Amino acid sequence: MDEIKLGIQYAFQTKNPLTLAVSGTGHCAMEAAVLNMVEQGDKVLVAVNGFWGERVTDIAKRLGAEVHQLVKNPGEYFTLEEIEKGLIQYAPFLFFITHGESSTGVVQPLDGLGELCHRYNCLLLVDAVASLGGTPVLMDQQGIDILYSGSQKVLSAPPGASPISFSNRARKKIYNRKTKPSSFYLDMEELAKYWGCDDNPRKYHHTAPINTFFCLREALAALAEKGLENSWKLHKENSLYLCEGLQKLGLKLFVKEPDARLPTVNTVFIPEGYDWKEITEYIMKNHGIEVSGGLGASAGKVLRIGLMGYNSTKFNVDRVLRALEDALQHCLKNKL
Amino acid sequence: MDEIKLGIQYAFQTKNPLTLAVSGTGHCAMEAAVLNMVEQGDKVLVAVNGFWGERVTDIAKRLGAEVHQLVKNPGEYFTLEEIEKGLIQYAPFLFFITHGESSTGVVQPLDGLGELCHRYNCLLLVDAVASLGGTPVLMDQQGIDILYSGSQKVLSAPPGASPISFSNRARKKIYNRKTKPSSFYLDMEELAKYWGCDDNPRKYHHTAPINTFFCLREALAALAEKGLENSWKLHKENSLYLCEGLQKLGLKLFVKEPDARLPTVNTVFIPEGYDWKEITEYIMKNHGIEVSGGLGASAGKVLRIGLMGYNSTKFNVDRVLRALEDALQHCLKNKL
Numbered sequence: 306m307d308e309i310k311l312g313i314q315y316a317f318q319t320k321n322p323l324t325l326a327v328s329g330t331g332h333c334a335m336e337a338a339v340l341n342m343v344e345q346g347d348k349v350l351v352a353v354n355g356f357w358g359e360r361v362t363d364i365a366k367r368l369g370a371e372v373h374q375l376v377k378n379p380g381e382y383f384t385l386e387e388i389e390k391g392l393i394q395y396a397p398f399l400f401f402i403t404h405g406e407s408s409t410g411v412v413q414p415l416d417g418l419g420e421l422c423h424r425y426n427c428l429l430l431v432d433a434v435a436s437l438g439g440t441p442v443l444m445d446q447q448g449i450d451i452l453y454s455g456s457q458k459v460l461s462a463p464p465g466a467s468p469i470s471f472s473n474r475a476r477k478k479i480y481n482r483k484t485k486p487s488s489f490y491l492d493m494e495e496l497a498k499y500w501g502c503d504d505n506p507r508k509y510h511h512t513a514p515i516n517t518f519f520c521l522r523e524a525l526a527a528l529a530e531k532g533l534e535n536s537w538k539l540h541k542e543n544s545l546y547l548c549e550g551l552q553k554l555g556l557k558l559f560v561k562e563p564d565a566r567l568p569t570v571n572t573v574f575i576p577e578g579y580d581w582k583e584i585t586e587y588i589m590k591n592h593g594i595e596v597s598g599g600l601g602a603s604a605g606k607v608l609r610i611g612l613m614g615y616n617s618t619k620f621n622v623d624r625v626l627r628a629l630e631d632a633l634q635h636c637l638k639n640k641l
Numbered sequence: 642m643d644e645i646k647l648g649i650q651y652a653f654q655t656k657n658p659l660t661l662a663v664s665g666t667g668h669c670a671m672e673a674a675v676l677n678m679v680e681q682g683d684k685v686l687v688a689v690n691g692f693w694g695e696r697v698t699d700i701a702k703r704l705g706a707e708v709h710q711l712v713k714n715p716g717e718y719f720t721l722e723e724i725e726k727g728l729i730q731y732a733p734f735l736f737f738i739t740h741g742e743s744s745t746g747v748v749q750p751l752d753g754l755g756e757l758c759h760r761y762n763c764l765l766l767v768d769a770v771a772s773l774g775g776t777p778v779l780m781d782q783q784g785i786d787i788l789y790s791g792s793q794k795v796l797s798a799p800p801g802a803s804p805i806s807f808s809n810r811a812r813k814k815i816y817n818r819k820t821k822p823s824s825f826y827l828d829m830e831e832l833a834k835y836w837g838c839d840d841n842p843r844k845y846h847h848t849a850p851i852n853t854f855f856c857l858r859e860a861l862a863a864l865a866e867k868g869l870e871n872s873w874k875l876h877k878e879n880s881l882y883l884c885e886g887l888q889k890l891g892l893k894l895f896v897k898e899p900d901a902r903l904p905t906v907n908t909v910f911i912p913e914g915y916d917w918k919e920i921t922e923y924i925m926k927n928h929g930i931e932v933s934g935g936l937g938a939s940a941g942k943v944l945r946i947g948l949m950g951y952n953s954t955k956f957n958v959d960r961v962l963r964a965l966e967d968a969l970q971h972c973l974k975n976k977l
Contacts, residue, residue, distance in 0.1 A: 328801070329665045329826065332847035336826045364825050457848065465664070465801050465850030487823040489700050490665065490672045509936075511668035512793065514801030514853065600845075 306500055309518060312525025313468040316437060316460075316533070317452055319444035324470040325500040326521055327491060328513050331434040331455035334467035336364055337491040338430055338451045341471075341479050342399050345369035350397035350427075352388070355379050356408035356601035357432055361401045368487060373397065379409040379602040380572075382565050385417055392425040398478075399428050405436025408600035410560050410572030410609065412440055419448015428475055434458060437468070438528055439540040439569035439613060450475040456517070459536070459569060461614035462524035465517040524614075543617045544568030547610065550626040554633065559607045569617070572599075572607045576633070578640065581608060584632045591635075592628035642836055645854060648861025649804040652773060652796075652869070653788055655780035660806040661836040662857055663827060664849050667770040667791035670803035672700055673827040674766055674787045677807075677815050678735050681705035686733035686763075688724070691715050692744035692937035693768055697737045704823060709733065715745040715938040716896050716908075721753055728761040734814075735764050741772025744936035746896050746908030746945065748776055755784015764811055770794060773804075774864055775876040775905035775949060786811040792853070795872070795905060797950035798860035801853040860950075879953045880904030883946065886962040890969065895943045905953070908935075908943045912969070914976065917944060920968045927971075928964035 306325075313324050327337045339361060343349060349370045351358050354377040365372045375391040377383060383402065392400065400422050404413050415431065422429040428450040433442050438459030444452050450472040457464035471479065471493065479486075479493050486492050490511060497503045499510035528536060544566065548558055551573050559572035575581045581598045585608065588596050597609040610625055642661075649660050663673045675697060679685060685706045687698050690713040701708045711727040713719060719738065728736065736758050740749050751767065758765040764786040769778050774795030780788050786808040793800035807815065807829065815822075815829050822828050826847060833839045835846035864872060880902065884894055887909050895908035911917045917934045921944065924932050933945040946961055 329669065330848045330850060332826050333665065336824060340823075360825070367821050367823050367825065455848070463850065463852040464848045465853055485703050487676075487703055488672060489696070489703065490668050512666045512791070512800045514666060514799065514850065516799040517801055517850065517853065 306518070309522050309525060310500065310502070312522065312529060313470060315529050316454075316468065316525060317442070317444040317470050318446065318533070319452070319470050321444070321470045321472055323476045323493065323497055323502050325496055325502060326466040326468050326518065327496070328511065329467060330457070330464045331453070331467050332360075333491070334434075334453035334455065334469050335361060335432060336488075337469055337493070338453050339364045340368055340486050340488055340491060341493040342428065342430065342451065342475065343368045343370045344482060344484050346371060347399065348373070348395060348397040349399045349401065350375060350391050350395050352383050352400070352402040353377070354381055354383065354409065354411060355403065355406040355603065357403040357406060358401065359601060361432075380411060380560050382411050382413045385421055388418065389421055392422065392427055396425070397427055399430055401430045401432070403432040404442055405433060405440065405567045405569060407435035407567070407570045407609070408603050410567045410570050410607070411565055412436060412567040415442060415447045415449070419450070423448060423474075428478065435569055436567060438533065438536050439617070440567065441537055444470060456521045456524065459540070459614040460521070460524040460528065461616070462520040463517055465514045466521045540568040540612065540617050543612050543619060543622055544571055546619060547571055547612060547622045547625070550622065551629070554626065554630055559603070569611065569613045571610045571612065572603065573610070575606060575608060579633070579636055581605060583636050583639070584608065587632045587635055588628045591631065592624070594625055594628050596625065596629070642854070645858050645861060646836065646838070648858065648865060649806060651865050652790075652804065652861060653778070653780040653806050654782065654869070655788070655806050657780070657806045657808055659812045659829065659833055659838050661832055661838060662802040662804050662854065663832070664847065665803060666793070666800045667789070667803055668696075669827070670770075670789035670791070670805050671697060671768060672824075673805055673829070674789050675700045676704055676822050676824055676827060677829040678764065678766065678787065678811065679704045679706045680818060680820055682707060683735065684709070684731060684733040685735045685737065686711060686727050686731050688719050688736070688738040689713070690717055690719065690745065690747060691739065691742040691939065693739040693742060694737065695937060697768075716747060718747050718749045718901050721757055724754065725757060728758065728763055732761070733763055735766055737766045737768070739768040740778055741769060741776065741903045741905060743771035743903070743906045743945070744939050746903045746906050746943075747901055748772060748903040751778060751783045751785070755786070759784060764814065771905055772903060774869065774872050775953070776903065777873055780806060792857045792860065795876070795950040796857070796860040796864060797952070798856040799853055801850050802857045876904040876948065876953050879948050879955060879958055880907055882955060883907055883948060883958045883961070886958065887965075890962065890966055895939070905947065905949045907946045907948065908939065909946070911942060911944060915969070915972055917941060919972050919975070920944065923968045923971055924964045927967065928960070930961055930964050932961065932965075
């Protein structure tokens with residue numbers, strides 16, 4: 306467990322003592338982040354430019370928070386100016402934003418965001434499930450107060466144990482709650498004792514998914530051996546190579562600005578006249594590759610091609626481009 | 642997932658359509674059971690004769706329930722008369738009881754309990770984490786409304802996916818809630834769609850710990866091949882054999898009534914003058930066997946010896962008896 310903690314601290318680029326893995330998948334980490342921070346009536350501002358903001362809105366509302374949304378179109382990201390307006394208008398104590406919007410393929414710039422939030426006495430909560438290890442996120446430097454990710458994306462471990470970390474600012478809020486968090490399983494003050502994150506003696510809390518913890522430990526070690534910079538570079542290169550190839554096939558990328566493209570989840574418009582399900586099923590059946598349709602607002606509009614961790618290679622890009630080319634010819638033929 | 646559902650229905654002896662595995666360990670299933678049933682202000686009665694009743698009390702209170710306790714000494718179980726008095730006195734809508742009290746080694750008789758609860762318009766919630774497969778629990782026949790277990794006890798799969806099932810009575814309460822459950826990750830109405838438990842089309846809900854699901858599927862298949870009756874018989878025989886051996890070593894069993902002894906977790910008093918930690922550490926170091934100390938109210942009083950699933954064999958009983966004999970001599974010598 307200590308080694309997992311160290312591995313997460315490296316991957317997140319943080320020195321936070323309150324750093325651990327929750328015993329569940331990415332959604333569970335999202336819920337752990339929100340339920341430990343939020344109390345009844347607390348004001349939360351959620352950036353919504355795809356699926357994940359809507360999900361956090363749902364979770365925070367269940368917990369009795371007063372939730373406000375900052376909304377942009379799927380495929381776009383938020384500027385500091387837009388966020389500042391929201392912070393002024395709603396005066397939230399917590400601001401949520403998705404770093405890697407996997408439903409749309411957008412990466413959210415994070416520089417300056419922590420500082421901005423803190424200026425308005427607001428904590429910054431960032432979802433890095435689809436982005437961690439694939440594109441830079443620097444928890445301490447960017448002033449992120451709560452950060453979580455999953456194990457089965459870039460880390461390439463099985464799903465079921467999810468890294469999470471809290472800044473001292475966030476930790477103080479947790480330790481000074483007026484009410485206990487809604488969950489015992491995810492209660493961070495209890496988990497801190499289980500994981501040896503504070504000065505208390507270690508204490509049994511629940512049975513952890515221990516086999517998955519061993520996998521996560523290995524995955525974090527592999528990332529550390531490769532090095533974060535190398536991992537970011539590799540994901541960027543393979544994504545650029547894929548995007549070039551997609552455009553050569555005559556396809557149009559969903560995210561306009563090249564810098565806003567998430568290298569781990571690449572989104573491309575479904576060309577007119579095609580049925581996305583026919584394409585993805587053809588590719589699965591004939592090429593053994595899973596390409597996803599959209600999710601939420603992007604459903605029916607895009608195909609999503611994942612290039613994450615172990616899977617992010619030039620060889621795989623060539624395979625998926627061949628598969629797509631074949632599918633586009635085949636599915637067109639079917640229509641003629 | 643359909644095969645896991647069938648396997649759980651067999652292990653639980655139920656036909657409930659709302660049967661699935663939650664994406665977490667036993668504690669997560671406990672929380673899923675409580676948070677889906679309970680709304681703010683609901684009256685809950687909890688049977689406390691060890692650790693698990695206290696844990697459920699904590700969870701239900703976090704959710705704003707009005708919680709009352711029926712308390713007995715650790716090592717004892719509840720009679721139908723005692724429970725009936727509690728139902729009359731507190732008029733709860735939900736009654737919680739632990740089938741296999743793993744902190745004390747007590748098995749709770751369940752016959753007639755469902756009928757009794759229903760007579761008082763109360764739903765019956767049973768924890769079978771430590772007992773499922775090791776001693777009979779018959780969900781439909783015993784009128785249990787909510788039943789859950791873990792994957793890493795008798796089922797001998799890795800921890801991280803936990804069977805749970807809801808009767809139609811319990812399901813109706815869930816589908817008619819006035820407020821959404823506090824958790825999205827564990828929201829049974831959403832999970833029912835994910836698992837294809839109702840007439841709705843299957844719908845993505847969260848990423849499940851899919852590798853652990855495959856393990857659970859195998860474990861359930863192995864139990865079905867062996868047969869529940871055989872599994873119950875084997876656990877009973879090995880536990881009796883262990884209890885005999887413990888008594889021959891001059892040790893005193895913690896649970897007085899032979900019929901009330903849980904065959905999966907066997908509790909024995911720490912003999913006077915011995916330090917439990919010295920014994921368990923000696924056995925771990927010299928015999929490679931983990932014997933546990935007590936938990937909660939039984940801490941410092943008992944040793945707990947698990948005989949579960951794959952691990953419940955005569956061969957292992959002989960090993961642990963030899964190890965204990967050795968430890969008792971060694972730890973005594975140290976004191977002289």
